[in-house]
Amino acid sequence: MDVLSFTIGEPDFPTPPHVVEAAIEALREGKTKYAPSRGILPLREAISRLYQERGLDFTEKNILITTAKFALYAALQSLVDPGEEVILPDPCWVSYEPMVMMASGRAVKVRLDPLEEFSFLPEKLKEAVNSRTRILILNTPANPTGGVLRREHLKLIADLAVDHDFYVVADETYEKIVYEGEHISIATLPGMEERTITVSSFSKSYSMPGWRVGWVAAPEEHINDILRVQQHTLTCLPPFVQAGALAALEGPQDYLNEMVKAFRRRRDKVVEGLNNMPGVTLRPPHGTFYAFFHYDQPVPSMDLTETLIEKARVALTPGIPPGQWEDRYKAPLGGGIYYSVSNKVH
Template sequence: MRNPLSKKIVEIQPSGIRKFFDVVNEMKDAISLGVGEPDFDTPWRIREEGIYSLERGRTFYTSNAGLLELKEEIAKYLERKIGVSYHPKENIIVTVGGSEGIDIALRAMLDPGDEVLIPQPSYVSYLPCTVLADGIPVVIPLKEENKFKLTKEELEEKITDKTKILVLPFPNNPTGSIMTKEDLAPIAELVVKHDLFVISDEIYSELTYGTDHVSIASFPGMKERTIVINGFSKGFAMTGWRLGYACGPSVIIEQMLKIHQFAIMCAPTNSQYAAIEGLRNCENEVQEMRRAYNQRRRFLIKEFERMGLQCFEPEGAFYIFPCIKEFGMTSEEFATRFLEQYKVAVVPGTAFGDCGEGFLRISYAYSLEDLKTALGRLEQFIDGLRKEK
């Protein structure tokens, strides 16, 4: 019998996040700090609109690119939040989560052999989606001493005549790092100089602490060479609604729409109606969630400092990325032992790239009560490890 499988697919490794998530689901009394999902219910206004849309029989396909009314609200939202103007009909496509936007952007833009620069540690999908689009992923290792920001020097070192796209994953999953206006300015200059394109994943744009999110699309010469990826999963606590969007030059959006038409048809209809309500009337609820995350963030920073566990201060998303190199074991070994002995799941830093070795991703999208319990167990674990040394 012939091999029914694609070699390309077989060689792609499954997500390192899900491995620990699946184990903890079967473990009694375990606490998971591993999945990047808000612990808040979707704001009631949004849920109510979703219910109402079903009651009204709004269960048919929408336009492939999404409801015009939703795209108009997205355009207003982005004008307000990042200062960039997009035409609802020409520059915006509504997708099944931000992940679909990343996938179809890469497939629409890459020819075989084109290189994609991927700063790591970062979201697990960028590299396999590049491979699936026949591109060549080129990893840029980010450094803790730079607060896991991308520097001009690191970018310039990796650019070749085959480089076509730079992925900008900020605010960052898993590190919580952000890029300020001052950080992005030299990156934008290099992108223009070398005639590159950018996929800017801004799914955590609502979750920054102490400074507002800045999009590279807002810099001179960047709107026409940037695809902004965003959505409702994180900031609006709508993970299961599966709704995102991509914004960019019409010449790219048109080709992304082709792939979306053939593979997806359209994003869920009731999710689109619900998202309109979220953009119009849920700013207060988003701010309330942001304040809660910030409280948890400050608690974790203080506790890690008290434990003597090295960790830079994250300024975005809802993750913290402590260093565990002092214990002389791999991230995988540390996370496995911690789960087996203390029933707490965290994600090894290597799930987000090889340069994540020696770190853990801990999500604080969980209640303070769960975080306090989990950190009590972590303190017992590391105290035991220090006594073993």
């Protein structure tokens, strides 16, 4: 039985050829030994320039090259003490909560507002902050909601972080995949440069998920803490992978622009198709290649996704995990539909 799968968050485009060539070239040149644990200097310099362009006072000392997922894990390991609280968006990417648990922290989930780009509900967020709050994990553009937070949403978080002295781990993995509005790094808001650990990735923007390369941008002391986690675990990222990443950043960007245009066309199709179905509402996601729709029937999203596989042979990711459905049904959330691999949705 053929099933159309919309469940995996990876671009279906090949990695740009000049990126592949740069890595092959590096292999041929013998770049097959250990690299510096922080990452190769030209790549760190190129990434620091991205943040300088946004007005941050960052140099290569503020950048560490690692896998985005590992960067989030290492940031939590280095900052969270047992029992400290980490605020998470709800819904959020599946790995945040296990990462908080592995750091012996306590995950505190705060509901998002579908009418406001899936930003935190302000009252719920204020209620969640207390003296044990150590970190808030922010994800914009967001998986799975597709929300792109505006300045006023970020300002609320920044003001709370400054007043209550907690850190923000800003997951900006999807920063290049924006259709409406603009991506804003929370580190650029007043008082935030010193309390934000920004994580980003080559995986989605440059269609390089198998390369396992991304970075952390943060104040030097935090980079040094994360460096220690990296030194005693991964050691470094492969030098030829970093050569490819450098080519991605410094080479032509038209490939990326074309990919985003294609995602946008698919998004429009998905928005139109879903909104034409009885009971289904999807506000157009402003970024990422995910769509998180509301289904206006009392059906747990696990049941809905199972029915869709059986009857329509379409696989979606359930929007609300089993066991957490009843108390949430009243909220305008729904199932999650992931359309990145939708080469079938042309």
